[in-house]
Amino acid sequence: MSQRRVAITGLGLVSPYGSDLADFFSRLSAGDSAVRYLLTDDQPRPLSIPFVSCPSFDPDAALGKPLASMMDRFAQLGMAAAFAAWDDCGLPRQAQDESRNDWGVAWGTALGGTLAYEKGYRELWQKGRERLSPLSVVLGMNNAANAHISIQLGLGGVSMSHTVACASSAIAIGEAFRRVRSGEATIMLTGGSDVPQAYGVARAWEALRVMAPGDADSSPSACRPFSADRRGLVLGEGGAALVLEDWEHAVARGTRIHGEIIGYGTSCDHSHLVRPEAEGQIRALQLTLADAGLNPADIDYINAHGTATTEGDPVEIAALKAVFGNHADRLAVSATKSMHGHSLGAAAAIEAIVTVLALREQTVPPTAHLEQIDPACVGVDHVTTARRGQPLRAALSNSFAFGGSNAVLAFRAVSQ
Known part of the structure; x- marks a missing residue:
């Protein structure tokens, strides 16, 4: 069977700059850093690190409170990015005339719902609670983001998550690409999301001694790849999504094609x-x-x-x-x-x-x-x-x- 061309018809992300995709790329092109100094009120010692947050992201506003309340923040970021990419590709969120039984999701996350698990530990060990929320498992599971995306967009094909550390969403995108190219799927929504702000996660990265130091003044320039004076990486939260689509299907419906994955x-x-x-x-x-x-x-x-x-x-x-x-x-x-x-x-x-x-x-x-x-x-x-x-x-x-x-x-x- 001949391989199909794969169009990229939707792009979406939650921007740390607080605006849309055009603004995001414009800020990057201008060399504008989104890194800021993060100081938390965690005990026994606050986190005080350079970090990239999405401070203007309001999950209740982006997703609606009922849906947002069913998700850990990593899934909220993922769902918001997925909605943005889906809207960008010009398809309705609810299926109409066309079957979506071979349309799927491949998602990447290194950490999954670690914030939900950390909250559970705090409730049990610090506050002495005997029981946790009955939502704890579904908030914390690594496949929560792709599951919610499939449900919200009515995608009946494969729904899977990939956890491969820093390569998680690259592998998710690659595997989604292979499914569309082979003809197994007409459309795949793919991408990734993570929130490495859990206290235990951030302190674990500190212990590896690979994180760049910084304060309120120096944090924006803390991450300096390839520089002689580089000091290490800067963590950040994020969510980003792409719609990969069979080329002929995309052309037939007259949608914009941003690029081709090859x-x-x-x-x-x-x-x-x-x-x-x-x-x-x-x-x-x-x-x-x-x-x-x-x-x-x-x-x-x-x-x-x-x-x-x-x-x-x-x-x-x-x-x-x-x-x-x-x-x-x-x-x-x-x-x-x-x-x-x-x-x-x-x-x-x-x-x-x-x-x-x-x-x-x-x-x-x-x-x-x-x-x-x-x-x-x-x-x-x-x-x-x-x-x-x-x-x-x-x-x-x-x-x-x-x-x-x-x-x-x-x-x-x-x-x-």
Whole structure:
């Protein structure tokens, strides 16, 4: 059976800047950081870290109080992003004349409902409660977001969640892409959401010593991928969604096509839980290019995983140089986590949207705060200020997770 083309017809996210998708991309292109200083009232010690929040997100307003009350915040962010992407693709939320029995959801989350579980522990251990809310299980389960999305949009096909650390939503998008390309699904709604603000989660990341320090003044520039003075990553919450659709189906209904997803490759370093390995990333990049039918010279932009960790950044650049060879020094690379932070299971979905918008708008967003490149990270064309009017044909989005799980997505621009 011949493979089908896969159109991207809907994009949606909950923006940390508090506005719409156009504003989000405009802010990124301007190098505007969404990182702020977070100081909580947690006991025994408050969290005091650079963090990316979505402070203007009101789940009751976005979803309605009855629906919002059935969800942990990670699912609320996911549902809001899914509604936005669905509305963007021009389909009604309730099925009308067309069956949706082969339309499905593939969602990514690294943490699931950890806030719900943490609340439960506080209720039991700190407040001495004997019982928890009967909603606790359905609030906390990792597949809550995709389950709610399927129910709310009447999607009768597969409904699944992927938990693969930082690569969760890249793998969700890739698996959704394969289902549409094979003809198994006409439409897949995919993406990811996470909220790493649970006290135990944030303190666990602190213990790894990979988080950038910062205060009220320095937090906006705390995340500096590829920089000689980088200090580590910045966590953030987020939710992002894409609608992937059979190309002919999209054309027949006359909807706008933002871009085309054309390749997906995965690998495992199989060497270490937290230390990345270039060889594994090289395999994922090569598999993606082969899957997309592209040569290295066909790629005009890479949205890097770029977390600003000491070990991670040089390994990613080494992998890019190995795969792209003589083309590497002309390969535009940027790490937008420098502005929207690392939202774990949502990060790859946010970056996939950024990559699609870069191709659509023919604009490469920068790596913010990159003033002095680490000598270990030279060899590619680091973008430090937005490049507009670029002739962008195809682009990759990298996601390289703890556990050695690597996933790369390939996208192509389309003429409107």
